[in-house]
Structure formats: structure tokens, C-alpha cells
Amino acid sequence: MYSHPRNRPRFLKLSAIHFPINALLSVGHRLSGLALVISLIGYLTLANLMLIDPSVSLISISDHWLLLCLHTAFWMALSFHWLTGVRHLLAEHFVTPKPYQIINSGLISIVLITVWIFISLFITYQAWS
């Protein structure tokens, strides 16, 4: 594995760096991936609890705010991770300049975010209605 020399330069004032929208989506892809791992642990904990304690059933917790928040966060993170993941895969597949530029254009990023916002509204409605 690559090892950087000890005296590497450091610049940790993140607020001074202005990221392009593609970089923000890439960071978001990683953050949503982390959120999905945490959600998976949450779902497994709930499933274990329901099997260990018979007084906790699916119907008894189905309207609990904590479970609704978990559903909302999980599906919102999953849809974002899926959409940005599709773009990653397409960018790796179409490596010739023209399609690559289209896939990584600001317009496609805005379309992706808009689609995700609509999906998120649908998820929130489905979870809380």
C-alpha cells in the first residue's frame, strides 16, 4: 500500500475549499454508504429484539417514530447511493470524451439531485402516512 512521507503538507481548513457539485455527490455517496451500514445494524438489532422478546412485535412498533425515522433514513440513503452509484458505473463504462463529459456534467448532477428529492418526498410520504 502507498505510504506518504512523514513531512507531507497539511491543509485541514475544509470550509476554505469550494467543492464542485460532482465532488459533493461523491462525498455524499460515501456518507450515504456509511449511513446504510449503520441502518443495517439498526434493522438487525430490531429483528433480534423481536425474536428474543415476544412482547415486541412488528405491529406494536410499526408506528413508533424511531422505526419510521429508520425507514426514512434507510430508503433515502439507499436511493441516493443507488443514483450516484449508477453514475459512477456509467462514468467507468463510457470512457470516451463525449459521453464521459455528459455523464459528469453539472446538468446531469442537478437532474440526479432533483430525482432524488422527488424519491425522498415519496419515501417520506410512504413511511409517515
Next chain:
Amino acid sequence: MIEFNVKLKNLSGKKAHLWQRISALYLLLYIPFLAWTVLQQPKFHTLYALAHNLAEPIFSLTSLIALGFILVHAWVGVRDIMIDYLPRKNLALWLTIYHSLLALLLINSLWLVVTLFGTI
């Protein structure tokens, strides 16, 4: 015997990238299928009733494969984040802890599958 201690010199970027892409392609198709299946489910009283309703061969088999790929995808993804951002001094230890956590999640998931679907 399974080696749990992660050694930095054994980590391969090329192999990890390949597994990340294979798992991503499978999950690309599986996730819309999962979302569609979840949308079709009514409210169930117990986890056993939900498992009973989902115990169709296509859903069960694709979900078991997806579980394996999710863990592979989660290992490579978070491993890369840890390599990029954690100080190198204790990196091997943190990777071993995360590796062990994923192994624990796999064992727990398989136990849940056997417990829930074994009764059907």
C-alpha cells in the same frame, strides 16, 4: 481457518475494485426489485408472518445472494474510507475491528434467516 487480522500489505486495490463493481452491478438490479417487493407488503403482526409472505424462491434466493454482495460492497467501501481518512498508525486495528463487525453481522443475519424461515 479464517484470518481475522487485517494486514495492510495484503490489501489489494485491484481485487477490491473488481469485487466492488461486481457487487454494485448485482445490487443495481436487486434494489429496485427489493423496493417494489417492500411496497407490495401489507402491515404484518409478527416478523414470522412477514417472513412467511416473503418465502418465495425467487425473492429468497436473490436476497441471500444480495446479503453476500452487500457485505462485500460494505467491506470495500468503508475499508477505502478508512484507508483514506484514518491515521495510518492504528489503521490495521480499525480495519480488523470493522472486518470482525461485518463477520458478526453475517453470522447474525444467517441466524435470523434460519430462525425465521426454518419454521416455514
